[in-house]
Amino acid sequence: MKIVILGGAGLMGAGIVRDLLSERAIIDIRCVRICDSSLERMNKLKAELNDPRIDLRQLDVTNPAEIAAALDGMQLCINSVPTLAGHQMAIFEAALAARVSYIDLGGLGTYTVKQLAEHARFAAAGVTAVIGVGADPGMSNVICRAVANELDTIDSINLYWAAELVGAENPVLCPPYSVSTVLAEYAHPSTQFLDGKHVQCAPQQGREFMTLPEPWGHCEFMYSPHSEQLTVPLAEGIKEKGIREFTWKLHLPHREHEAWVGLVKAGFNDFEEPLLVDGVAIKPVDFLSALINRNIAKNAEHIPAQDSHEIHLAIGRGRKNGKACTVRCEVIVKPNPMYASYVDACTSMNASIAAQLILSTPQRAGVFAPESYFDIPSYFRELERRHFSIRLVVEN
Structure with a gap:
């Protein structure tokens, strides 16, 4: 499996990377592409984890072409860019265009309704999006x-x-x-x-x-x-x-x-x-x-x-x-x-759990909140x- 994390060297993104590459993984992860504006943070994280599956890409999240390139060849996109930075919908739409499954850490309600309104488009395209998959929400x-x-x-x-x-x-x-x-x-x-x-x-x-x-x-x-x-x-x-x-x-x-x-x-x-x-x-x-x-x-x-x-x-x-x-x-x-x-193990580990459960089971196309997507026994087992x-x- 190939996973891309936008904002992957930030506080939450780095934690997600740690859990995905840990011995707890329930899927065969071949590549974790870390995309972030800070090359210094990315290099520090890669040196610390020392895992050959890490692929670094410096990213200007305001550049649609760079987002598209970051998603190319990936199977799931984890959006850990801070919601209030204002890029939530652009990344969400880029995942749809690239036919890449999508999750994020939530949007304080700011973008939730907008994202759910796109359920039919994602379903028609055969793309899965589960929004708000940290600790709260998630x-x-x-x-x-x-x-x-x-x-x-x-x-x-x-x-x-x-x-x-x-x-x-x-x-x-x-x-x-x-x-x-x-x-x-x-x-x-x-x-x-x-x-x-x-x-x-x-x-x-x-x-x-x-x-x-x-x-x-x-x-x-x-x-x-x-x-x-x-x-x-x-x-x-x-x-x-x-x-x-x-x-x-x-x-x-x-x-x-x-x-x-x-x-x-x-x-x-x-x-x-x-x-x-x-x-x-x-x-x-x-x-x-x-x-x-x-x-x-x-x-x-x-x-x-x-x-x-x-x-x-x-x-x-x-x-x-x-x-x-x-x-x-x-x-x-x-x-x-x-x-x-970890800075916040609960949030980042839950995002990793969500990503792995999505990729380890037959996917349902559309836009979902967590309570409408995940199997509770499987989720609790990972917790x-x-x-x-x-x-x-x-x-x-």
């Missing part, structure tokens, strides 16, 4: 399907993601994923599914408190713009069960949460209008990203070792066998030596092979 969609399958009728499914850090206080702000994505989660309105219809909600609304096992403890959650709520309640086999509510909520560690709230208050929620500083125009988010990266590099010796813990939790309520029923499906990700070289803990509880 794995989160799959656990929602697992919950829905246990219920005869569905009143609600509520989806939560909580992160917690254990260790000494970090004096440096280290984003859990791309700066633009975190800012968008705090600064942009979100669409939730309430009372049987999609409703736009203001940023940082939907506050809810929940007590989880340690190390999370008492957590405050908030609405966040994601794609799960745009697809799951409308999915075949879920919509028909009468679902009236679907929400997605986020919890980051308290100190980090307050930092992002403050940055939005300071004006970093403006993604588009450049700021003119001494005659030089720069977008606030680009400035912030550069500043944070420089601060991390300058203060690397002051960043303490911290253990990251994640819980991905879907709670479904409805009826089963004529009785009121609550179903909980959770995936817990605790520190493990396997994750040491467990990566030491993610899964628990499904049905309470009547």
Whole structure:
């Protein structure tokens, strides 16, 4: 199998490469083509992994001809270019033109509806696209399907993601994923599914408190713009069960949460209008990203070792066998030596899982969200092979 990864030397892309080329692979991978704007990052990754299956291509993602050349001869394209860079649809369309299967890490809902609207074109061309296949969205969609399958009728499914850090206080702000994505989660309105219809909600609304096992403890959650709520309640086999509510909520560690709230208050929620500083125009988010990266590099010796813990939790309520029923499906990700070289093992490993499951089974042409494409037992088996803990509880 031949796989191309656009943005392949970035934080998520590099992790995807690591997992694809690991001993966990369930398909015969002959080539992983890493395409990125940074030749320095690509060379560093190739030297570290020292795998002859790696093929490097420097890529200007704004150049359609270079994208087409990157996809040439490949069987699946993984788009790990940050969504808010604005190239999602161009890469998506390039995969269709090249007749190459396509996955991405999601689009905060920004492009999800546009991509799903192209289902008929992809189906007619015999091309498979599964959108939003990281951790959230991606794995989160799959656990929602697992919950829905246990219920005869569905009143609600509520989806939560909580992160917690254990260790000494970090004096440096280290984003859990791309700066633009975190800012968008705090600064942009979100669409939730309430009372049987999609409703736009203001940023940082939907506050809810929940007590989880340690190390999370008492957590405050908030609405966040994601794609799960745009697809799951409308999915075949879920919509028909009468679902009236679907929400997605986020919890980051308290100190980090307050930092992002403050940055939005300071004006970093403006993604588009450049700021003119001494005659030089720069977008606030680009400035912030550069500043944070420089601060991390300058203060690397002051960043303490911290253990990251994640819980991905879907709670479904409805009826089963004529009785009121609550179903909980959770995936817990605790520190493990396997994750040491990953920035966000859960996201990148899930993208690798999705790519391999698509290539290892007969493909279905069209554009799909994860809850409508993957076989749950097969997916959960791959999660467990990566030491993610899964628990499904049905309470009547």
